[in-house]
Amino acid sequence: MSCIWRSAGRAAGLPKRLGRCLSGGVLPHIAMPSSASGSSRRSCASTSRSSQGGTTALGAYLERCGAVWGEAYEVEGVQASEDGRRFAWRVECPPERLAALRHGDPLESPTFPLPGGCRARFQLFPKGDSDCSDEGSCSLWLCTDSQALGKIRLKLGGAEQSQGASQFCRLSEALAGDAIDVSLQLEEAEVQEPPVAVEQSLRLTDLKMAEWQLFSADRLLRTGSLISSPPFRFHHVLLGDMYLELLPGVPHPEHCTLFFRCR
The missing domain is CATH 2.60.210.10 (Apoptosis, Tumor Necrosis Factor Receptor Associated Protein 2; Chain A)
Incomplete structure (x- = not known):
């Protein structure tokens, strides 16, 4: 998982320091005689589980690793x-x-x-x-x-x-x-508004004059969106594509601003 995934170093619900010790594989070697009976092993395991922290050799070792004995809290679901x-x-x-x-x-x-x-x-x-x-x-x-x-x-x-x-x-x-x-x-995904449909025409005269005409201007002005003309070029001007752009409502509601851009 991403988004700052941090390992807590915990092993089987034991404290952090103990988790580090266990993950490092540093545990005392405990040998049992091969002749020990199954009942002896069960008795030993039962004694270890019922003993309090620090009363056995394993408990003392875990405390030296930093184990802190306390009540286990149930983790609630999401x-x-x-x-x-x-x-x-x-x-x-x-x-x-x-x-x-x-x-x-x-x-x-x-x-x-x-x-x-x-x-x-x-x-x-x-x-x-x-x-x-x-x-x-x-x-x-x-x-x-x-x-x-x-x-x-x-x-x-x-x-x-x-x-x-x-x-x-x-x-x-x-x-x-x-x-x-x-x-x-x-959060709900934002619904993108469809682009404004613009009825327009662009006419070039002798590659020296560009005439841009917009239709249904009252509807376009109410949108307040930037309106751009189709790209055009003049043969003697090396500026790349050129555009006329109209921004309604700027600087005042009854006004509009016209831009000439080269890209």
Whole structure:
């Protein structure tokens, strides 16, 4: 996925520093006798799971790697509107969870589909990402594999921007009680107005004079759009294609401005 895709270095939901240790492949070698029975292995695994952090050799090693033991929070799914153009995600952020987060720690939403078959996910940094230098600000990014998403509106609590940012808003603005609400709104594509149909004629006299005539002028003047003549050339002027152009309503509503251009 593009749009500032950042790896959090997490492995199986473990803390960032621990993720780095695991991804580096630095783990203590634990050997078991080949004669150990299956029941012994099951007993050992059960003991390791039920033990608290730091009470076993593995727990102590993980703490030395920077592991911090805490409650695991369930990640809520992203909710889409019926028309498929608005997506909302809620993040539970009680005080104890915020206290455990550090600068650069991300909270990521599950991947969700966007119109056109592309995918996206939210990336929220409650304490700011690595590029955020303003203490107390949070960062928000939309990560997507779409190359032409169009205009969007990202909302974080009461703050809104047209794109992701390292300093998206203050954390106090994003919090609503013990939760942060994130949303994405896909703007409707702007409908391009069809070009104004112009009835006109251009007559050249001896390649020395150009006479440009417009018909239904009252209708053309009401559009306020620039009107250009067909290109023409004079044989003794080496300026390339030449045009006459009319701009209605400039400098005053009852006036128009005439241009002579060479391209």
